[in-house]
Amino acid sequence: MSRIVYVNGDYLPEEDAKISVFDRGFLFADGVYEVTSVLGGKLIDFEGHAKRLERSLSELDMPAPVTMDALLEIHRELVARNEVHEGLVYLQVTRGAADRDFAYPAEPKPSLVLFTQTKTLADAPVAKTGIKVISIEDQRWGRRDIKTVQLLYPSMGKMMAKAAGVDDAWMVEDGAVTEGTSNNAYIVTKAGTIVTRHLGNEILHGITRAAVLRFAREAQMAVEERSFTIEEAKDAAEAFITSASTFVMPVVELDGAQIGDGTPGPVATRLREIYLEESLKKAV
Incomplete structure (x- = not known):
């Protein structure tokens, strides 16, 4: 058909x-x-x-x-x-x-x-292993908060990642991570705090991002909305991304450096579980 x-x-x-x-x-x-x-x-x-x-x-x-x-x-x-x-x-x-x-x-x-x-979403095999990313310069226009169809540079970023043998790219501007090519980016500090860039014109105001942060706070997890650097991410306990098509997806390697122990961490794993459980309750 x-x-x-x-x-x-x-x-x-x-x-x-x-x-x-x-x-x-x-x-x-x-x-x-x-x-x-x-x-x-x-x-x-x-x-x-x-x-x-x-x-x-x-x-x-x-x-x-x-x-x-x-x-x-x-x-x-x-x-x-x-x-x-x-x-x-x-x-x-x-x-x-x-x-x-x-x-x-x-x-x-x-x-x-x-x-x-x-497409298989909830039981995507990669969620059990995590993804690998590289960092690239953010060369997009200044109004990334508007979800326009101007996706040429994110497509180029995906191809840069593919050429490097990894899954995706995190974009960097003025020394700080903005977001992934089609997702919001996060780290988890060694103290257990979830860190993701604050809202502004520099990033897309992710719908999954908003839900995940709300669920994290309801679960008494510490959250900071601020900029973070590639160096800070490499030193983090965990990292992950969120989007409508990946939900919460662990990141286990950045620019060839292992993040944490190189496997999906407990915070990202639990947030994925919570997101799926809670979102299905309100699905229409």
Whole structure:
């Protein structure tokens, strides 16, 4: 059976889906996106993703193509039609099609596209071994808090990591780690404190990040939201990342240096368990 996708009001087989060559997402990367995980056929943290989408649209003065309630129903319909038990729903909104001009069109007609991906998330084998990362210079634009489709440099970072024989890259600016190519970055100090960069324009305000930090504080874990360096990370007891597609993923090596004992640590392991348990309770 062909995968069913959603394009501007229609549910279509993926091979029949089309978007205008004049779409500003294609011409200018003038668009935003969200990725929501699916577990047990239900959406994880949908409300958080919907709120962040609204913020991204507002920051770019881009109209929403549908209401958030309608968006939830589209997500559910796609999950049902594609029989997705575990995986992801990708959503993209652009300013729509208009003759090529750097200025925004006076009356934009936004484009809305969604598709699903079936993928093992909860029992991903790599969660038991952890991932390896390298550090790279952060060369992205200054408004990383807006979840835009401008993902060329993160893609380049992924390829730098692949060329180095590792899983991902942490980006560094002014001597401090900002985030991973598609995730938020954390360390756990030898005193047991979870450290992750404070919110600002320099990083994406992760939905999984917010949930994990809330769960950590509820579990009486110490949390500090501040910058940290590569040197501090190498000396940490543990490290991990969070994202909608990886949940809480241990990091066991940075720039060739083993972190902790080189295996997933107890804090990251427990936070992954808590996140899965608590998020499934509120899944929609």
